[in-house]
Amino acid sequence: MQRLPEPELMVDPAQVLAYAAADFSGGDQRTLDRIEALLSSASGRAASDPAVILDLGCGPGNISLPLAKRFPESQVIGVDGSRAMLQVARDRANQQGLSIDLRCSTLQDLALEPVDLIVSNSLLHHLHEPGLLWGLTRELAAPGCRVLHRDLRRPAALAEVHRLQQLHCFDAPAVLIQDFCASLVAAFTPEEVQQQLALAELDGLTVEMEDDRYLVVSGLVD
Numbered sequence: 001m002q003r004l005p006e007p008e009l010m011v012d013p014a015q016v017l018a019y020a021a022a023d024f025s026g027g028d029q030r031t032l033d034r035i036e037a038l039l040s041s042a043s044g045r046a047a048s049d050p051a052v053i054l055d056l057g058c059g060p061g062n063i064s065l066p067l068a069k070r071f072p073e074s075q076v077i078g079v080d081g082s083r084a085m086l087q088v089a090r091d092r093a094n095q096q097g098l099s100i101d102l103r104c105s106t107l108q109d110l111a112l113e114p115v116d117l118i119v120s121n122s123l124l125h126h127l128h129e130p131g132l133l134w135g136l137t138r139e140l141a142a143p144g145c146r147v148l149h150r151d152l153r154r155p156a157a158l159a160e161v162h163r164l165q166q167l168h169c170f171d172a173p174a175v176l177i178q179d180f181c182a183s184l185v186a187a188f189t190p191e192e193v194q195q196q197l198a199l200a201e202l203d204g205l206t207v208e209m210e211d212d213r214y215l216v217v218s219g220l221v222d
């Protein structure tokens with residue numbers, strides 16, 4: 001099935017509200033568990049908490065907020081180009097008393113000092129030009145930076161999109177069902193991501209499939 005990109009930023013108020021209200025806790029926890037495993041994996045380096053953590057396309061803070069809670073000594077930076085999404089993240093951080101550095105910027109305009117851990121969850125499929133994520137990953141990685149990008153993967157056929165929607169997003173609000181299907185069609189296949197990594201010379205990153213609809217890119221950037 002051919003890829004059909006969707007808009008990059010999530011700025012429509014109904015879409016933002018529905019996304020922020022949805023329960024993604026199962027998938028979010030899998031991302032957090034993978035980050036934990038990555039940080040404690042034998043990498044030839046002494047495992048230590050990352051000083052600066054960057055969550056790209058942080059949205060309402062589903063991943064950045066738990067990271068700020070888990071790593072209170074780290075600087076957690078959440079970046080998103082959607083003001084509406086960041087406002088939800090800001091409100092939640094305040095409610096939970098969490099210190100987090102939330103920045104409204106597109107990835108295209110992002111300027112930061114190098115960081116020690118780069119993550120994203122459900123971001124890659126939004127990007128019209130995926131090389132943007134891999135270029136930033138390389139550019140913003142401090143030596144030994146660990147990386148974890150988790151996203152949907154594109155099914156082979158539209159029938160599979162509908163099967164996955166029936167299975168995982170059956171009784172969600174219409175706007176979320178629409179988003180879920182559009183996201184699957186906009187996503188990349190593991191093979192495409194392998195090619196993107198090769199092009200970006202990110203040899204320390206590997207791609208693996210997770211359950212019936214996700215892919216995970218993780219590893220070290222030296």
Ligand SMILES: C[S@@+](CC[C@H](N)C(=O)[O-])C[C@H]1O[C@@H](n2cnc3c(N)ncnc32)[C@H](O)[C@@H]1O
Pocket residue numbers: 008009010011024056057058059060061062063079080081082085105106107108120121122123126127
């Ligand atoms: C599906 S949401 C994921 C949010 C969050 N990471 C999570 O796990 O729930 C994708 C987010 O990426 C943001 N985004 C997409 N393209 C972007 C870009 N080029 N620059 C900055 N943010 C972007 C959108 O605005 C949206 O908030």
